[in-house]
Every structure is written in C-alpha cells, then in structure tokens.
Amino acid sequence: MKKTIKQLFTLLFTLMVVITASINVKADNEIVKEDTYYIPYYPKVKAFKIPPEPVSSSYDQKIVALGISNKSIATISSKKNSDGQYVVYLAPKKTGSVNISYDVGGVTHQQKIIVKKYQNPYSKVTINGKNITKQFKKTNVAVVSYKKYKNKKVTIKYKMKKNFGQSHTDYCYKGKISKCIGSFVYKASVKKPKKNATVEASIFNGYDETVNQYSVVIFK
Structure with a gap:
C-alpha cells in the first residue's frame, strides 16, 4: 500500500512539473x-x-x-x-x-x-520646364537624362492633385541622403546632379490616410 501511495505521489509530482513547465513556455512565447x-x-x-x-x-x-x-x-x-x-x-x-x-x-x-x-499624386511635374507628368501615371519613378542635366542647376516643380501633399523631399546619392531639400516643398532645386542620383519625395493622401507613398526622379 505504501509503495502504491509513493508511486502515485511521484506520478502527481511529475505531472505538476510538466504542467508548470508548459505554463512557463507559454508565458515566454508571448x-x-x-x-x-x-x-x-x-x-x-x-x-x-x-x-x-x-x-x-x-x-x-x-x-x-x-x-x-x-x-x-x-x-x-x-x-x-x-x-x-x-x-x-x-x-x-x-x-x-x-x-x-x-x-x-x-x-x-x-x-x-x-x-x-499605386495612385498618381501629381497633376503636373516639370524638370527645368519640361513636363514629365506622364511618367508618374502608372508608377512612382520618372527617369530623366543625366547627360541633359549634367553640370546644370536642376529645378523640379510639383503640382499635386486635390487632397494629395508632399511632406518631405531629399536629394539622394548611392542610397544615402546628400541634401535634405525640405518639408512641404513643391519646388526642389539641385546643383549639378550626379549620375544615378535621385530626388525622392514623401507623399501623403488626404483621401486615404492608411497608406503613404513616395516618388522618385532619377538621373540615368
């Protein structure tokens, strides 16, 4: 009888250890x-x-x-x-x-x-007066000729569609920001852009605040 009670106690103790361990694992795996x-x-x-x-x-x-x-x-x-x-x-x-x-x-x-x-946020975008708006119709990237703008001052003007805004704009090279152009800027100027450099803008949509976009002008 004593042996049976001892075995039962051992079994109950083992079960308690297993249950406690399981609870701890669940707590750890939050x-x-x-x-x-x-x-x-x-x-x-x-x-x-x-x-x-x-x-x-x-x-x-x-x-x-x-x-x-x-x-x-x-x-x-x-x-x-x-x-x-x-x-x-x-x-x-x-x-x-x-x-x-x-x-x-x-x-x-x-x-x-x-x-x-993707939604086109622009009604008009020009680079040194040249209209490049159609490049943003289907995607967020506009490709312009580096040779054409080499050693020149480049000015990009953005006109937003209703309820879209441009919260920030940067000039980037090799994946890093070379110049912070500014917040809520609709005219971005760059002196002598480098090949494969980009002008990147953050876009917000007043109609749909759940998603933000960005646009890119790349000198290729």
Missing part, C-alpha cells in the same frame, strides 16, 4: 498582434530598383522565424537598417493582403499587411 499595415505596390521600372518596404518597428535583437501567408503577393525578409537595428521588410509583387509573423526575443509578432494600388 504573442503580440500588431496593427494592420498598409503599403503601396509600385509597378517596376528597369532603371530603378524599388527597395522593400519596412513594415515593423526597429529592434536591437535579431528577428527570426519569419513567416508569410501568401508568397505570390509579397516576400518577407529582415536585415539591419542604417541605424544598426533589425527591421522586417516586405517586397510586394501585386496588390492583395497577407498575414506575416516573426519572433523577437521570444515574443511572436503577428500582423496583417494590405498592399494597395
């Missing part, structure tokens, strides 16, 4: 549901490679266990940004919605991403 994130899909342009869109916060710890529900809509990746922190990036292939997940420091993050159609 799940955080992030807010739905909206990004635009830009049709590709041969002259300019559109980088993946950052869709997460910046983390000091490495991001692991990346998952995405539909790879035909987008691909997911993670790398360090310019500040040396880890970020999740999404490269859209077409419009649609996907669910993503990733782990940071034992915490699982889940998020819905909606890829929306």
Whole structure:
C-alpha cells in the first residue's frame, strides 16, 4: 500500500512539473498582434530598383522565424537598417493582403499587411520646364537624362492633385541622403546632379490616410 501511495505521489509530482513547465513556455512565447499595415505596390521600372518596404518597428535583437501567408503577393525578409537595428521588410509583387509573423526575443509578432494600388499624386511635374507628368501615371519613378542635366542647376516643380501633399523631399546619392531639400516643398532645386542620383519625395493622401507613398526622379 505504501509503495502504491509513493508511486502515485511521484506520478502527481511529475505531472505538476510538466504542467508548470508548459505554463512557463507559454508565458515566454508571448504573442503580440500588431496593427494592420498598409503599403503601396509600385509597378517596376528597369532603371530603378524599388527597395522593400519596412513594415515593423526597429529592434536591437535579431528577428527570426519569419513567416508569410501568401508568397505570390509579397516576400518577407529582415536585415539591419542604417541605424544598426533589425527591421522586417516586405517586397510586394501585386496588390492583395497577407498575414506575416516573426519572433523577437521570444515574443511572436503577428500582423496583417494590405498592399494597395499605386495612385498618381501629381497633376503636373516639370524638370527645368519640361513636363514629365506622364511618367508618374502608372508608377512612382520618372527617369530623366543625366547627360541633359549634367553640370546644370536642376529645378523640379510639383503640382499635386486635390487632397494629395508632399511632406518631405531629399536629394539622394548611392542610397544615402546628400541634401535634405525640405518639408512641404513643391519646388526642389539641385546643383549639378550626379549620375544615378535621385530626388525622392514623401507623399501623403488626404483621401486615404492608411497608406503613404513616395516618388522618385532619377538621373540615368
């Protein structure tokens, strides 16, 4: 009888240890549901490679266990940004919605991403008086001749469609900002642009605040 009671006690103690361990694992593997994130899909342009869109916060710890529900809509990746922190990036292939997940420091993050159609924000864009508006009709990149504007002062004028705005503009070279042109600027000036340099503008849409875009003028 004593032997049976001892065996029963051992069994109950073992079960308690297993249950406690399970509870601890669940506590460690916390799940955080992030807010739905909206990004635009830009049709590709041969002259300019559109980088993946950052869709997460910046983390000091490495991001692991990346998952995405539909790879035909987008691909997911993670790398360090310019500040040396880890970020999740999404490269859209077409419009649609996907669910993503990733782990940071034992915490699982889940998020819905909606890829929306690009909208042309401009009614008119000119570079030194030449109208280049039609290049923004289908995508966010306009390609202009570097030879034509080499060693010249270049002025780009933007006229927005109703309820669109341009919150910031930068002159960039080799993926880095060479000159901060300014906030809410609709006239961007650059002295002697370099080959493959870009003028990049951040766009906001008053009709749909869920998604922001950017535009690029590249000297090719």
